[in-house]
Amino acid sequence: xxxxxxxxxxFTYLFDVAMGNPNGDPDAGNMPRxxxxxxHGLVTDVCLKRKVRNYVDLVRADLGVEDGxxxxxxxxxxxxxxxxxxxxxxxxxxxxxxxxxxAKARELTAWMCANFFDIRAFGAVMTTEVxxxxxxxxxxxxxxxSIEEVHPQEIxxxxxxxxxxxxxxxxxxxxxxxxxxxxLYRCDGFISAHLAERTGFSDDDLALLWKALVNMFxxxxxxxxxxxxxxxxxxxxxASKLGDAPAPVLFDAIDVKRVxxxxxxSFKDYAVAIDRAAIPAGVEPTEIL
Amino acid sequence: MAHGIRLHVWGERACFTRPEMxxxxxxYDxxxxxxxxxxxxxxxxKPAIRWQIERVTVLNPVRFESIRRNEVSVKxxxxxxxxxxxxxxRTELVVEDWRAQRVSMILRDVAYVIEARFEMTARAGAEDNxxxxxxxxxxxxxKGQCFHQPSFGCRxxxxxxxxxxxxxxxxPAAELMGEKDLGFMLHDVxxxxxxxxxxxxAVMRDGVIDTRFPLGGESR
Numbered sequence: 001x002x003x004x005x006x007x008x009x010x011f012t013y014l015f016d017v018a019m020g021n022p023n024g025d026p027d028a029g030n031m032p033r034x035x036x037x038x039x040h041g042l043v044t045d046v047c048l049k050r051k052v053r054n055y056v057d058l059v060r061a062d063l064g065v066e067d068g069x070x071x072x073x074x075x076x077x078x079x080x081x082x083x084x085x086x087x088x089x090x091x092x093x094x095x096x097x098x099x100x101x102x103a104k105a106r107e108l109t110a111w112m113c114a115n116f117f118d119i120r121a122f123g124a125v126m127t128t129e130v131x132x133x134x135x136x137x138x139x140x141x142x143x144x145x146s147i148e149e150v151h152p153q154e155i156x157x158x159x160x161x162x163x164x165x166x167x168x169x170x171x172x173x174x175x176x177x178x179x180x181x182x183x184l185y186r187c188d189g190f191i192s193a194h195l196a197e198r199t200g201f202s203d204d205d206l207a208l209l210w211k212a213l214v215n216m217f218x219x220x221x222x223x224x225x226x227x228x229x230x231x232x233x234x235x236x237x238x239a240s241k242l243g244d245a246p247a248p249v250l251f252d253a254i255d256v257k258r259v260x261x262x263x264x265x266s267f268k269d270y271a272v273a274i275d276r277a278a279i280p281a282g283v284e285p286t287e288i289l
Numbered sequence: 290m291a292h293g294i295r296l297h298v299w300g301e302r303a304c305f306t307r308p309e310m311x312x313x314x315x316x317y318d319x320x321x322x323x324x325x326x327x328x329x330x331x332x333x334x335k336p337a338i339r340w341q342i343e344r345v346t347v348l349n350p351v352r353f354e355s356i357r358r359n360e361v362s363v364k365x366x367x368x369x370x371x372x373x374x375x376x377x378x379r380t381e382l383v384v385e386d387w388r389a390q391r392v393s394m395i396l397r398d399v400a401y402v403i404e405a406r407f408e409m410t411a412r413a414g415a416e417d418n419x420x421x422x423x424x425x426x427x428x429x430x431x432k433g434q435c436f437h438q439p440s441f442g443c444r445x446x447x448x449x450x451x452x453x454x455x456x457x458x459x460x461p462a463a464e465l466m467g468e469k470d471l472g473f474m475l476h477d478v479x480x481x482x483x484x485x486x487x488x489x490x491a492v493m494r495d496g497v498i499d500t501r502f503p504l505g506g507e508s509r
Contacts (some may be wrong), residue, residue, distance in 0.1 A: 026390045027357040037355070037397065044358055045445040138437070140444050142303070190447065192437035246433025248449045 005138070009191040009206075012235045012254050013213055016184045016267055021152075022227015023047045024178070030289040031107035031178045032152045040144035041183050046054055048141055048187060053118050055216040056208060069208075073274065086111045100209040109135055113199045119208060120199045138196035139209065144187035147256050150180045177225060182265050188251050193241035210235070214289050216259070231267050233275060233289040244282030252283075253278040293343070294426055295453040298328060299400035302354070303441030303448075304393055308475060308486065314393040314429045316442065319493070322500040323477040324404045324441065328448050331439035337413035340405050342500045347493060348400040355394050362389035370420040383509050399441060402459060427452055461496025469493045476502055 015022075019181035023043040033042040057071040085110050113120050115137060155177045162173055191206070201261030210233065217228040234254060238244045253275045258270045274285055305317045305324050307383050322342040325390035329340045390496065409419060439448040453459075471491040479485045 025357065026359065027355070027392065037352075042356075044356070046360075086496075097424075137446075140440070140447065142437055142447055144447055151395060190438035192435075194436045221461075240438070242429065242434040243509075244432065244434070246449070246451065247438060247447070248431065 002200070002204060003074050004196040004200055005191070005193050005203055005206055005230065006241060008193050008238040008241055008248050010247050011191070012186060012187065012232070012234045012251060013144075013187045013230070013232045014232040014256065014272065015187075015217065017180055017227060018182050018226070018227045019179050020228060021178050021180065021224050022183065022185065022228060023068075024224070025056050029176075029178075031154075032180050032183075034150070034152070035145065039149040039151075041150035041180065041185065043144040043185055043187070045141040045143055045187075048120075048144065049122055051216040051220050052121070052209065052212045055212040055219055056117050057212075058219055059208075068115055068117050069117045072112070072118050103216065110200075117205065117208070120201045122206055123195075123199065126214045128179065135199055135245070136195055137199055138192045138194075138201045139190070142192040144185040146185050147270065148184070148258070150183040152178050152180055154178055177224070184256070184264065184267060184270055185232070186256060189245075190247065204289070212289050230269075230289060232272055232287070234272075235286045235288055236279070237284045239282040239284075245280040250283060250285075251277060292424070293406045294329075294430070296329065296403045296405075296450055296455075297400070297432060297453050297457075298403060298439070298441075298448045298450045299348075300441050300446055300448050301398060302446040303396040303399045304446060305396070307440045312389075313391055315393075316353070316394055316396050317474055317492070317496065318396075318471055319474075320345055320399070320403075320441070321349050321390050321475050321477075322489075322502075324399070325476055325500075328403065328439040328441075328450065329405055330427075332429050332450065333422070334436070335417070335422065336406040337410055337417040339410050341405045342403060343498055344402075344404040345458075345498045346402040346404070346461060347465055347496045347498070348402065348459055350464050350499045351418075352397040353394050355388055355392050355395045357392040360389045360391050360392040372407045385403075389467070395446070396441075397490050399479065400459070402453065432484050446457060453465050465493065468494070471498070476500070477487055481486060 011090055016145055021032045022041065024034050025033040028034075030284065034214075035042050050221055053071050056069060060069045061071070076282070106215070112124070116124075118124070119135060121139045123135045123139050127136045135269055157175045157177060159173045159175060160171070162168060162170055167173070191201075193227070195201075198284055214230050220228065236245075236250045255273045255275065257271050257273070258269060259271045260266065264270065274287075276285065297487060303316065303320070304314055305319070305321050306314045307317055322345070326340045329342075334340070335345060358420050407422065408418070409417065425470045430450060433451070435450075439449045469492070471493055473488045474491040476487045476489040479487055487501060487502065489500070490498075
């Protein structure tokens with residue numbers, strides 16, 4: 001196994017959406033998620049993780065590293081089939097409890113970590129009936145929030161065909177789309193070197209994670225999403241494993257401001273400033289994007 | 290307060306899930322001693338010490354928000370899996386087909402002061418002394434160092450923290466004044482006795498909850 005990362009990281013990730021829906025709210029008929037106290041838009045942590053997983057799954061073949069970059073929680077994936085592989089590889093019988101033998105249980109979890117990128121990064125609860133235990137991953141994402149208020153619009157669209165025979169008289173059906181004209185979102189995240197030690201999350205994995213964040217929207221196009229783009233990825237690397245500055249101090253050092261009047265239409269309407277003077281010694285900010 | 294620390298913690302969201310409402314999560318009104326202990330352990334913990342939460346001061350009014358997310362609800366039967374391994378039927382579990390849309394009632398804009406002390410455990414060696422661990426904790430908390438980023442109940446809700454120095458005492462919001470019975474709350478899970486959850490009767494007086502255990506209203 002490659003050496004786990006030796007530094008703590010925080011990162012701030014900015015992405016935007018134009019004429020699309022970044023993350024629908026199942027409670028609100030798939031409208032873009034809103035923070036109803038402030039009218040800012042939200043994108044959940046799990047939505048972004050899904051895209052990271054899909055991206056890694058996509059580029060695995062191109063990287064020529066088939067091993068160790070499997071994705072556990074798959075769209076159209078089979079969770080327990082993956083767990084079975086671990087049992088098979090170690091010659092154990094699938095069981096709903098962790099093997100009594102603790103060494104075997106650890107072996108099982110280690111095998112899962114070694115083979116699956118998303119388990120090394122995000123962790124996984126593998127206490128399904130084919131049980132591989134539970135691991136906490138080093139990468140912790142938070143809800144992304146829009147910089148300003150967003151205003152969802154409902155667009156009615158028509159279709160010139162019908163689905164059911166009995167509607168043939170109607171000749172057409174009406175559908176609805178929800179879009180935001182524009183929204184710039186900010187997500188802050190954390191990476192713990194100590195938890196990386198437990199799953200074996202390495203520098204190569206970290207580089208792949210950054211790559212995923214930079215490129216993942218380019219492989220996630222759909223009728224609902226509109227145009228989504230990664231705009232900025234600022235990484236704070238601490239000199240030590242424990243860290244050299246409080247996280248809020250670092251996040252506060254990044255200021256995203258409007259530079260134009262009226263409703264924002266593009267990323268050009270914003271300026272991103274890094275207050276380097278506010279960043280304590282021992283922490284190095286890098287603009288990956 | 291021998292070995293005592295005071296930590297100011299705050300964040301945008303929190304979910305201290307009630308054990309009786311786990312599928313569609315509903316948060317308690319305030320942080321549980323168990324979650325507070327988790328926050329301290331994220332900053333500094335060794336098997337030689339055991340954190341005891343003495344008091345929690347609630348600083349912000351209690352506000353809820355609901356959020357619904359797609360979650361996976363996968364459980365495959367063990368014998369199907371066993372048969373599959375024996376070369377029989379395959380177990381098919383597709384994420385999209387096993388989707389549970391679960392709502393969570395979570396807290397918004399929380400801030401607390403956690404007052405705690407630790408005791409030495411049976412696993413403390415000759416080199417472990419309270420002063421050393423106290424020093425390690427305060428040094429880390431002062432610098433913003435942590436083992437991993439602490440969170441409020443779920444990892445997507447990070448907890449920011451700072452050490453409160455002598456004389457610093459943030460005060461609770463005016464609407465928290467008076468006495469409020471929060472009912473039975475999870476105190477902590479007793480890992481020493483087969484992971485038994487223990488409950489206590491939480492009462493908030495002027496924003497302050499006494500979390501020392503056992504209290505008068507202990508339930509078993």
